[in-house]
Amino acid sequence: MSGGYTILSLDEVETASHRGSNLIPVRHTLGFRPAGVNAWRADAGGQLIPPHEEDSGNEELYVVVRGRATFTVGKETAEASAGTLVFVPPEVFRTAVAEEDGTIVFAVGGTVGEAFNAGGWDSFALADTYRQAGRLDEGRAIMRQLIAEKPDYWATSYNAGCFESLAGNVDAAFEHLRRAKELAPDEESAQYFREDSDLDPLRDDPRFQELLG
Structure with missing residues (x-):
């Protein structure tokens, strides 16, 4: 758009397959560099967040934008509806599954004290x-x-x-x-x-x- 800014709907972004999940590549699409920003989409029963830990030191904040999801963090599970924030420190296991069709979770990540470096x-x-x-x-x-x-x-x-x-x-x-x-x-x-x-x-x-x- 003119004026150097962009308005974008998550539904407009072409998804990519990543480790059994549907990635919405926000950072790549916008050319966003200050932090890692992406989103994930799934229908009911589908995997949203791939199971992983952030060994790199990244802290991650997940925001349920639409729908409803069940998060597993460490050994605990919690249901998260639209508007819920889930903060996960580094090296803690996390994954999430959609409980409703069209569920979207937005994720922001970065390492304390370090400039973000996009590995791509x-x-x-x-x-x-x-x-x-x-x-x-x-x-x-x-x-x-x-x-x-x-x-x-x-x-x-x-x-x-x-x-x-x-x-x-x-x-x-x-x-x-x-x-x-x-x-x-x-x-x-x-x-x-x-x-x-x-x-x-x-x-x-x-x-x-x-x-x-």
């Missing part, structure tokens, strides 16, 4: 959704944009490597992953290289063992 997992989710739909060029354009925005952050090159691995573009995948390895602190990236199933198509290639060192 949400952009990758959208790019990979395009890849699975045969829209390779659109997906690859998203990954190029992500690297252009954060050329010196290891996670952007890593996510581009994952995209090309799944797309079968092996040489490009290794090019991105080598760059990620150069930029990444070993302790921060090593687990991803060892365990990420997105890299499984590369593991029998001798170049992959070279990456692991």
Whole structure:
């Protein structure tokens, strides 16, 4: 819109598949940089928030925008209707399931005392959704944009490597992953290289063992 601002309905944003949930990639769509902001949509019985902990140190605040959800936080469950806020500290397990059709939960995340650094997992989710739909060029354009925005952050090159691995573009995948390895602190990236199933198509290639060192 003119004037440098944007008005956007969550219902207008194209969803992406991520770990069994329907992601509404708000941060990517708006180009929002100060914090991690996204939303999740599901019908009754569907998974809203993928089961996870935030090992990175991110605190997350979830807001039920529409519908009703059941949250599991740690070992406890709680029902949350529209207007409910659920705050979850880092390293605490969390997930949520929709109790009504069309339920939407908005999420905001960040780490205390640190500037937000977008690794682009949400952009990758959208790019990979395009890849699975045969829209390779659109997906690859998203990954190029992500690297252009954060050329010196290891996670952007890593996510581009994952995209090309799944797309079968092996040489490009290794090019991105080598760059990620150069930029990444070993302790921060090593687990991803060892365990990420997105890299499984590369593991029998001798170049992959070279990456692991």
